[in-house]
Amino acid sequence: MRTNPVRCFLATILLVLSFGMLRAKENTPRMIRSLNEGWRFDLAEHAEGVAAPSYDDSRWSRVSLPHTWNVNDAFDKERSYHRGVGWYRRTLPLDSTFAGKKLFLYFEAANQVADVFVNGQFVGQHIGGYTAFVFPITDGVVIGRQNVIAVRVDNRHSDDIPPLNADFTFYGGIYRDVWLIATEPVHLDVLDHASPGVFIDTPEISEHSARVLVRGTIVNESTKRTAVELIHHIFDEENKRIASFRRSLTLLPGERKQFEQRSDRIRNPRLWSPDHPYLYKLRTEIRSGNWLLDVVEDRFGFRWFGISPEKKFLLNGKPFKLIGTNRHQDRAGMGNALPDSYHRRDVELVKATGFNFLRTAHYPQDRSLLEAADRLGLLVWQETPIVNIISMSSAFAENCERMLVEMIRQYYNHPSVVFWGYMNEVMLREPNPIPEGYYKHLIDLAKRLEARLKNEDSSRLSVTAISFHEIDNGTGFGDIPDVHGMNLYFGWYYQELSSWGRFLDSLKMKRPDRVYMVSEYGADSDERVHTLQPRAFDFSSEYIQDFHLATFPQLMERDFIIGTAVWNQFDFGSNHLQDTKRSLNQKGLFFYDRTPKDVWHYYRAKLLKQPILHIGREWLLRAGSQQGDERQPIRVFTNCDSVAFTLNGALLGRKSPVNAFIELVLPLQAGANRLEAEGGSGTSTIRDGVTVVYDDRTSLFSKNAAAGSHIAVNVGAHYSYTDAAGVVWEWDRAFEEGATKWGYVGGRAGRTHRSIRNTEDDPLFQAYREDAHSYRFLVPPGTYHVELGFVDPLLEGAGKRVFDLHINEENVFAAIDLAGQYGRDRAVRISTTIEVKNRAGLTIESVPRIGLPILSSIFVRRK
Numbered sequence: 001m002r003t004n005p006v007r008c009f010l011a012t013i014l015l016v017l018s019f020g021m022l023r024a025k026e027n028t029p030r031m032i033r034s035l036n037e038g039w040r041f042d043l044a045e046h047a048e049g050v051a052a053p054s055y056d057d058s059r060w061s062r063v064s065l066p067h068t069w070n071v072n073d074a075f076d077k078e079r080s081y082h083r084g085v086g087w088y089r090r091t092l093p094l095d096s097t098f099a100g101k102k103l104f105l106y107f108e109a110a111n112q113v114a115d116v117f118v119n120g121q122f123v124g125q126h127i128g129g130y131t132a133f134v135f136p137i138t139d140g141v142v143i144g145r146q147n148v149i150a151v152r153v154d155n156r157h158s159d160d161i162p163p164l165n166a167d168f169t170f171y172g173g174i175y176r177d178v179w180l181i182a183t184e185p186v187h188l189d190v191l192d193h194a195s196p197g198v199f200i201d202t203p204e205i206s207e208h209s210a211r212v213l214v215r216g217t218i219v220n221e222s223t224k225r226t227a228v229e230l231i232h233h234i235f236d237e238e239n240k241r242i243a244s245f246r247r248s249l250t251l252l253p254g255e256r257k258q259f260e261q262r263s264d265r266i267r268n269p270r271l272w273s274p275d276h277p278y279l280y281k282l283r284t285e286i287r288s289g290n291w292l293l294d295v296v297e298d299r300f301g302f303r304w305f306g307i308s309p310e311k312k313f314l315l316n317g318k319p320f321k322l323i324g325t326n327r328h329q330d331r332a333g334m335g336n337a338l339p340d341s342y343h344r345r346d347v348e349l350v351k352a353t354g355f356n357f358l359r360t361a362h363y364p365q366d367r368s369l370l371e372a373a374d375r376l377g378l379l380v381w382q383e384t385p386i387v388n389i390i391s392m393s394s395a396f397a398e399n400c401e402r403m404l405v406e407m408i409r410q411y412y413n414h415p416s417v418v419f420w421g422y423m424n425e426v427m428l429r430e431p432n433p434i435p436e437g438y439y440k441h442l443i444d445l446a447k448r449l450e451a452r453l454k455n456e457d458s459s460r461l462s463v464t465a466i467s468f469h470e471i472d473n474g475t476g477f478g479d480i481p482d483v484h485g486m487n488l489y490f491g492w493y494y495q496e497l498s499s500w501g502r503f504l505d506s507l508k509m510k511r512p513d514r515v516y517m518v519s520e521y522g523a524d525s526d527e528r529v530h531t532l533q534p535r536a537f538d539f540s541s542e543y544i545q546d547f548h549l550a551t552f553p554q555l556m557e558r559d560f561i562i563g564t565a566v567w568n569q570f571d572f573g574s575n576h577l578q579d580t581k582r583s584l585n586q587k588g589l590f591f592y593d594r595t596p597k598d599v600w601h602y603y604r605a606k607l608l609k610q611p612i613l614h615i616g617r618e619w620l621l622r623a624g625s626q627q628g629d630e631r632q633p634i635r636v637f638t639n640c641d642s643v644a645f646t647l648n649g650a651l652l653g654r655k656s657p658v659n660a661f662i663e664l665v666l667p668l669q670a671g672a673n674r675l676e677a678e679g680g681s682g683t684s685t686i687r688d689g690v691t692v693v694y695d696d697r698t699s700l701f702s703k704n705a706a707a708g709s710h711i712a713v714n715v716g717a718h719y720s721y722t723d724a725a726g727v728v729w730e731w732d733r734a735f736e737e738g739a740t741k742w743g744y745v746g747g748r749a750g751r752t753h754r755s756i757r758n759t760e761d762d763p764l765f766q767a768y769r770e771d772a773h774s775y776r777f778l779v780p781p782g783t784y785h786v787e788l789g790f791v792d793p794l795l796e797g798a799g800k801r802v803f804d805l806h807i808n809e810e811n812v813f814a815a816i817d818l819a820g821q822y823g824r825d826r827a828v829r830i831s832t833t834i835e836v837k838n839r840a841g842l843t844i845e846s847v848p849r850i851g852l853p854i855l856s857s858i859f860v861r862r863k
């Protein structure tokens with residue numbers, strides 16, 4: 001295209017001049033101030049008067065936002081956490097800068113009902129814990145005075161508010177940021193569902209050109225008829241203005257006027273995608289003469305997406321496989337009250353996995369998270385918190401719909417968002433008793449939300465997540481949204497790791513007209529648990545690895561699966577769970593404190609282009625007590641072509657990964673063993689190294705065993721458990737005369753999935769041997785300290801399980817009644833010192849009196 005250089009030059013001069021002139025008079029029309037500091041908090045339902053400015057809150061605790069009152073009690077060993085009322089108060093000093101302004105209080109979120117008061121006057125209530133809300137406060141404040149804000153927050157269960165029930169903790173509090181917004185009387189709307197007030201679309205778009213459509217509402221809160229100019233500028237990442245468009249309007253006093261304006265064609269827009277997340281900025285101004293009345297800026301991207309006739313996801317016209325993860329918003333030691341930097345950090349960790357997709361299950365998440373997804377390049381599924389069950393009230397349905405509208409309007413401009421979701425597994429569980437017409441009501445609600453979603457935003461795809469048992473249940477639920485999200489747990493809650501492919505293929509055969517995505521798949525793990533025989537629900541590091549190693553390739557091989565999302569990127573709080581760590585869902589690729597699990601490196605090795613070489617670090621403390629135990633496997637995740645290993649300086653061999661995975665067997669020496677790896681990938685080399693410490697316990701059984709020689713056994717378990725003191729409790733073994741040095745004779749292995757009180761060592765106590773049995777240890781004569789660990793996990797109670805413990809035929813502990821003496825589900829450790837006199841060693845025998853004897857752990861130490 002030819003341009004006229006003279007015209008170009010003149011235009012530039014004019015631009016510079018006009019900008020210079022405007023800038024000289026530039027005022028700051030909209031002020032946004034953080035209100036995170038200086039709050040007083042009290043966890044109580046107070047009688048009247050607490051919102052009044054004169055109320056004495058000096059004895060309340062001082063808190064800063066973000067804040068939740070459930071950081072600790074959501075994780076203790078009690079079964080519940082405080083779901084009730086908390087009050088927040090702070091002063092709001094308003095100096096003369098705010099004179100004549102319109103003032104608003106903007107809350108990014110409070111869980112789950114918030115009543116806001118200013119100077120004792122009620123200014124509004126917001127229902128729902130995961131979206132922002134805003135109230136006008138101009139009329140209730142006095143300039144030049146200390147005004148008082150009081151907020152009553154309530155996180156009690158309500159039948160009218162989703163989520164009613166879900167596998168995550170409903171932490172109460174004002175857990176996101178709070179702001180004061182001050183505008184001129186003529187301003188862009190602030191109140192529309194707490195949206196940015198300006199909605200950006202790109203209705204005509206291709207690689208070659210695009211138009212921007214801007215919608216919004218201008219409000220004239222002044223008493224004067226006002227003529228304004230509404231101006232939109234678009235800037236690129238270098239802050240170069242690439243387009244401007246404007247329009248004149250006249251607003252009557254009190255008038256709210258909607259506008260809709262289109263830019264000219266923008267040539268060769270830089271497209272936004274996960275690989276090239278190029279962002280533009282829209283700046284919308286209201287001017288009256290040279291006076292700037294309001295400014296709103298927001299980022300957006302040029303991109304388009306959709307579903308092809310072949311049912312594939314297309315981004316910017318090309319097939320694009322969504323590969324990603326889910327994220328909950330809480331974190332160790334903080335609950336859900338995370339400052340923005342932590343949300344951004346989480347997005348960096350998702351991106352650093354190699355993922356391009358993020359589902360913000362099960363609710364809208366902090367806007368800083370979405371901003372980071374825009375900036376770093378992730379496609380996002382954001383959803384409303386309708387989980388598990390619904391209630392039949394009209395208030396419930398209205399709240400669902402309002403939450404959906406709030407979500408869509410608040411996050412509308414984020415280029416990262418491609419899916420709006422509105423329900424998760426709503427037909428897996430049903431209320432008890434099940435109300436008449438429940439399913440009809442549910443389907444009607446889904447249809448209502450679907451219709452509203454499309455009405456609010458026709459450019460995004462709609463989605464819901466359904467579990468295995470709900471797919472094709474005959475209700476037609478799966479046909480309502482555009483995309484069929486499936487939460488699948490083959491090899492965890494049901495079936496086998498090999499079931500994935502077969503199941504998905506049969507689904508596609510049956511219903512080729514549907515668009516499929518696997519919106520959840522995952523397994524739990526605890527870094528303290530290790531085994532040679534990984535299996536579902538053992539919580540071992542090895543099983544979560546086996547799970548992802550087997551599942552991910554089956555999902556990737558199938559083109560008709562448009563997207564995948566691991567459940568979950570991070571371990572997260574779920575108060576009702578009683579697995580190996582209290583109140584945690586442990587399906588993360590990261591632990592709750594954001595330490596990566598070894599399995600995270602599997603995805604990195606599969607997805608990243610840079611060389612990855614990672615030797616597993618979760619199992620560096622090992623122990624063995626019998627011949628052959630010193631040969632132990634270690635796992636490596638890598639995308640290198642091949643890796644050379646040395647152990648304690650000696651070459652061990654060279655191996656190539658299969659499915660980004662290598663398993664080595666290490667011949668370990670007692671003490672520290674240094675494993676080094678060097679991998680080659682193309683022309684680059686990469687190294688990794690770990691030290692494996694092996695506690696060789698065979699000496700306990702030899703004649704000249706030193707004092708301090710010991711063994712620790714995780715009775716009833718096929719996995720070892722490493723406690724906080726670094727003691728490895730080995731997996732249990734059967735005694736075989738002539739072949740083994742120790743082991744059990746008789747009894748049955750059992751396992752409880754209940755949380756054990758009085759200990760953090762749940763995986764040690766949760767596994768046990770039951771019924772009459774004995775343990776033999778062929779230790780040489782000498783003096784031994786014997787410590788035994790027990791728990792009674794059964795409902796039976798006092799007097800229902802009574803037994804004796806004989807050590808070398810002496811009745812050392814008679815009539816043990818765990819529930820009666822110590823209480824149910826409590827860890828109990830008892831110990832004694834025993835003289836072993838002959839070569840028969842040590843025999844510990846559980847002898848029943850009433851019911852079944854039980855035993856969880858044995859520790860034997862030579863004195």
Ligand code: GCB
Pocket residue numbers: 166167362424425467487520567585587
């Ligand atoms: C699901 C749910 C999710 C749970 C997950 C699990 O299907 O959608 O909320 O946390 O399973 O770990 O059981």
Ligand code: CA
Pocket residue numbers: 108176177339340366367368
């Ligand atoms: Ca925030």
